[in-house]
Amino acid sequence: DADVTQTPRNRITKTGKRIMLECSQTKGHDRMYWYRQDPGLGLQLIYYSFDVKDINKGEISDGYSVSRQAQAKFSLSLESAIPNQTALYFCATSDPGLAGGPDTQYFGPGTRLTVL
Amino acid sequence: RKEVEQDPGPFNVPEGATVAFNCTYSNSASQSFFWYRQDCRKEPKLLMSVYSSGNEDGRFTAQLNRASQYISLLIRDSKLSDSATYLCVVNARQGFQKLVFGTGTRLLVSP
Numbered sequence: 001d002a003d004v005t006q007t008p009r010n011r012i013t014k015t016g017k018r019i020m021l022e023c024s025q026t027k028g029h030d031r032m033y034w035y036r037q038d039p040g041l042g043l044q045l046i047y048y049s050f051d052v053k054d055i056n057k058g059e060i061s062d063g064y065s066v067s068r069q070a071q072a073k074f075s076l077s078l079e080s081a082i083p084n085q086t087a088l089y090f091c092a093t094s095d096p097g098l099a100g101g102p103d104t105q106y107f108g109p110g111t112r113l114t115v116l
Numbered sequence: 117r118k119e120v121e122q123d124p125g126p127f128n129v130p131e132g133a134t135v136a137f138n139c140t141y142s143n144s145a146s147q148s149f150f151w152y153r154q155d156c157r158k159e160p161k162l163l164m165s166v167y168s169s170g171n172e173d174g175r176f177t178a179q180l181n182r183a184s185q186y187i188s189l190l191i192r193d194s195k196l197s198d199s200a201t202y203l204c205v206v207n208a209r210q211g212f213q214k215l216v217f218g219t220g221t222r223l224l225v226s227p
Contacts, residue, residue, distance in 0.1 A: 042217035
């Protein structure tokens, strides 16, 4: 079984609809992240959470909200979807690196979202 | 200027060839560097970290040049299965370990 799962894997929705993307992990990591990927752009950080009580905005949080329901679950919501939110969305987890070193991020399989 | 810049490619090489990619980064405070691999429509996966002294993992060699602010990835004896997009990733300590992803370099290995 995959360590990081995302549902749904594909979703087509209409402008103005509310949509939730879910992420679950069995890696036991405290840190979780949501990214979006657009053609020609690098992955952009939307929100990140270092534990269930610690949620922070990333570089492109406008139009999105998140919920950390448990250590293993981190959901991303689009309250009122718009076409320019059409993208590939990835959830990721990580564990703090040793002695403050870098932590490796493990990505889920992605959710392809299309907003019409 | 983008924080992390890569040549998008594609690099078309025959099996068995050696190919190298470079990546430049703008933040001189960057402390950690990585190469991730991403197959088409799949999630990125860590290929290797890049250490100051350079490091090798099988057919893959990564180098870091802090003075010129670039990192490189060398792939020897290319395999068909190496065809993918290679993402240069830089970590800068800005309150937390934020990762900045390049847009990727696409590699196509042909028979």
